[in-house]
Amino acid sequence: MNTNDLFIFKALTRKQIHCYNDQGYLNVGKTLTPAGLKMMLAQAMESWEAEKEAFDPNNTWLQNSLLVDIHKRSEIVREFYFRGPVVDKMVQLIGPNIKGVTSQLTFKMRGNTKSFGWHQDNGYGELDPYNTITVLTALEDVDEENGCLRIIPESHKKGQIDVSHIMNAESKARQVSIDLEVDESKAIPVEMKAGETLIFHCWMLHQSRGNFSKVRDRRILFLRYADADAVEVYNQRRPRLGKLLKGSSRFPEVVEYEASL
Numbered sequence: 001m002n003t004n005d006l007f008i009f010k011a012l013t014r015k016q017i018h019c020y021n022d023q024g025y026l027n028v029g030k031t032l033t034p035a036g037l038k039m040m041l042a043q044a045m046e047s048w049e050a051e052k053e054a055f056d057p058n059n060t061w062l063q064n065s066l067l068v069d070i071h072k073r074s075e076i077v078r079e080f081y082f083r084g085p086v087v088d089k090m091v092q093l094i095g096p097n098i099k100g101v102t103s104q105l106t107f108k109m110r111g112n113t114k115s116f117g118w119h120q121d122n123g124y125g126e127l128d129p130y131n132t133i134t135v136l137t138a139l140e141d142v143d144e145e146n147g148c149l150r151i152i153p154e155s156h157k158k159g160q161i162d163v164s165h166i167m168n169a170e171s172k173a174r175q176v177s178i179d180l181e182v183d184e185s186k187a188i189p190v191e192m193k194a195g196e197t198l199i200f201h202c203w204m205l206h207q208s209r210g211n212f213s214k215v216r217d218r219r220i221l222f223l224r225y226a227d228a229d230a231v232e233v234y235n236q237r238r239p240r241l242g243k244l245l246k247g248s249s250r251f252p253e254v255v256e257y258e259a260s261l
């Protein structure tokens with residue numbers, strides 16, 4: 001696959017890095033060309049339609065809105081995740097050793113009016129070191145009407161919030177969602193144009209409301225990248241398995257891990 005026609009590669013500027021570190025999030029601009037966007041949307045929709053039913057308010061977030069391991073189903077997602085325009089940006093922000101730790105679609109199709117509560121991504125699975133980054137790429141324009149992400153700028157400065165009372169073994173089994181109390185007056189919507197990528201820190205407080213558009217979906221590719229030595233705090237500090245994308249890892253199981261198919 002010749003990705004030069006599909007992806008837009010551009011290093012972060014010093015100003016952007018400062019902004020990310022200070023605010024905890026950054027819209028890095030377009031990472032997909034129109035052709036890349038079209039191909040990614042087509043492959044994502046093929047996977048989505050093969051797996052997912054219509055929205056059902058009695059179903060969980062997972063059932064309605066999430067399709068995991070999307071890099072295993074879509075070649076363009078795999079290229080984007082492993083060798084795309086975000087990987088070198090992760091080196092700039094995290095360091096020389098990088099692994100991919102999550103790839104999924106979070107789709108809120110029209111009519112899916114369920115909100116997703118306030119949380120830190122490191123609340124659903126605490127990784128150490130605490131510099132894991134979530135990377136959202138909008139596959140169409142997203143705004144308040146169709147349920148864009150809402151965040152609290154600088155909230156990453158609060159550090160890890162203890163959610164062990166919510167995320168105990170029993171509640172995990174029941175797929176309980178985290179919904180932290182926050183100061184809503186500090187929240188801002190993060191609107192994005194199709195093909196743009198937003199990155200944010202693993203301690204960033206964020207949530208989304210439902211999709212209240214009658215005519216537009218809200219389709220997002222959701223990836224996460226971590227330091228190649230990142231461990232799962234909730235799992236006896238075992239190394240998080242994920243494909244090594246840059247540099248090296250002290251864990252042989254990470255070096256040898258083949259995530260693709």
Ligand SMILES: O=C(O)CCC(=O)C(=O)O
Pocket residue numbers: 106107108116121147148149206207208220222
């Ligand atoms: O897709 C959304 O609206 C929210 C998803 C999210 O915050 C997450 O999966 O951590």
